Amino acid sequence: MPLPFAPGPRPRLPWTNLLALRKDSLGFLTALHRDYGDLVHFRLGPGHFHLVNHPDLNREVLVVQAKKVRKGLGLQRAKLLLGEGLLTSEDEAHLRQRRMMQPAFHHRKIATYADQMVRHTQALSQSWRNGETYDLSHEMMTVTLAIVAEALFGSDVSGESDEIGEALTTVIGAFNALTNPFAQLLLKFPLPYTRRIEAAIRRLNETIYRVIRERREKGTEEGDLLGMLLAVQDEEGDGSRFSDAQVRDEAMTLFLAGHETTANALTWTFHLLSQHPEVEARFHAELAEVLQGRPPTFEDVPRLKYTEMLFAEAMRLRPPVWAFGRQALQDFELGGYLIKQDSLLILSPWVMHHDPRWWPEPDRFDPLRFSPEQKAGRNKFTYFPFSHGPRNCIGEPFAWMEGALILATLGQAWRLERVPEHPVVLDPLFTLRPKHGLKMVARARS
C-alpha cells in the first residue's frame, strides 16, 4: 500500500495557509503542531511542506536519514552571497570543508579568542553611561561583529571596521530575506538585487581578497581563522588546500553565521534577566563568587555554571534560529508517512522548545532546567538551537564561550532595565530578533 501523507490542514482556498504564515509564522507553526501532531503535511501554494516536531523524527531527519535531504531552498539561494561555504555546500564538498575546518573550532583552539571577546566587551562596557538608554540589539550586534571580525582577520581589518560593518548590515538584510525557510513564498522572486547589495558584496570581497593576497605574499601563518583557512590541508583526503575563492566563501560564511545569531541570543538573555530578578540575583552572586571582581578568562568559563544555564534557557525560549529547512532528495518514509521528493521539511526549535511534553510550563524562564540532573534525564533532540548531526553548528563552542564571557563582563558592571513603554515584538526572519530593537537602560552596579 502506498504511504499516506501526514495529516494536516486542507483549506479550500490555496493561499489560506500562506496568508496565515505571513501574518504570524510562529503562531502558524505552533497551531499546526497543536492541531495535527508531530508530523504535519501542508501546502503553501503549489509546494508540499512538512512540519517535523518530535525528537525521534528530528533525529531521523538530522542524523539517521540525513543523506536523503539537503539544505532548504533559502540556504540554497544564499549561495549567491556565500558561494560554496560550509553553511551552503553539500555532499563530498561539505564533508571535505567540515573535515578541514573542524580543528579550528576545537575547545583548545577557541581558547585563543577568549581575551579578544572580553576586550571588545570591556570597550563596549566602558562606552556606556549610567542611566542611559541603549538599543541592546544594536549594541550586541556591534560587539559580536567586532569579535568575529578579529577572530577571522586578526587586526588586518580593524581600521575599516565601520565600513565593513555597514556593508555587512546590508548583506545581512539580503541574507535574512533569502534564508527564511519560506523565503521563496514570502518574497517575490527573483530578488530585487539592488545596487546597494551588490556594492556591499563587492566591498566585502575586495577586503577579503586584499587580506588574502597580503597574507599569501607575506607567507607567515597568523593565528586567526583566516590564517587557518589559508594553511589547512585536506590530510585525510588528497592533501589539497583551499583556493582563494574557497577561502573567501568560508570567511564570508563565518562572518555572517558567526555574529547575528549570538547577538540575538544575548539580547534576549538580557531581556529575560531584566524580567526575572531572582535569576538575575543568582547570576550576580555567581559572578561575584567566581570572578571576585576581576575580568573573566577562558579558565573561568566552565566555572560560570549558572551563567551557562541561563544562556541555554534563554536560547530555549528564544531560539535565534527559530526554524530551518531541508529539502527531500527522494521519496522516503518518516514516522509511517510519505515525504515526497522535493518537498520541504521544516524543523522548528521554536515549536519543539515550547512543547509542554518536554518542557513543562514552557513559557516559564527557569535556568535550572539545564542543571546536570535535569539535562541527564532529557532526550537531547528536544533541544536544538544549534541543530544536531553532521550539519550542526560548527561555531557552537565559540558561541557558548562568547555568550558566557559577554554576559559575565557586562553583568559585573551593569544591570539592564526594561523600558516599559518600548514595544517588544518577536520578528522571525532568519534569526529571531526584536522587531523594534530592544531599548534598555544601563544601571551601573556599585
Ligand code: HEM
Ligand atoms: C548562538 C549562536 C548560534 C546559533 C544559535 C547557531 C545556530 C546554527 C544552526 C541552527 C545551524 C544549522 C543550520 C541548518 O542546518 O540549516 C548552524 C550552522 C552553522 N553555524 Fe551556527 N549558530 C550560532 C553561532 C555560530 C558561530 C559563532 C559561528 C562561527 C563562528 C557559526 C557558524 C556556523 C556554520 C559555519 C554553520 C554551518 C555548519 C555546517 O553546515 O557544517 N555559528 N548554526
